[in-house]
Amino acid sequence: MTLRRKTAEHPFGTIKAWMGATxxxxxxxxxxxxxxxxxxxxxxxxxxxxxxxCRTLLEAMQT
Structure with a gap:
């Protein structure tokens, strides 16, 4: 359960906070x-x- 909290639930909590928890x-x-x-x-x-x-990501996206 501890590993699950660290890996799976963190992104969803972050996204929910960005959405204004609504x-x-x-x-x-x-x-x-x-x-x-x-x-x-x-x-x-x-x-x-x-x-x-940003620069590395843009280079990777162009290739």
């Missing part, structure tokens, strides 16, 4: 799924920039 803005499952996908993409991009740096 409900989704959209209605209907396909719209909510799109909204969540956008949040996850933003989280992953922010993490990649923090780990690799």
């Amino acid at each position: 409900h989704f803005l959209m209605r209907r499952q396909h719209k909510v799924a799109t909204e969540m996908a956008m949040h996850v993409l933003a989280y992953n991009m922010k993490r990649a920039i923090a780990i690799l740096g």
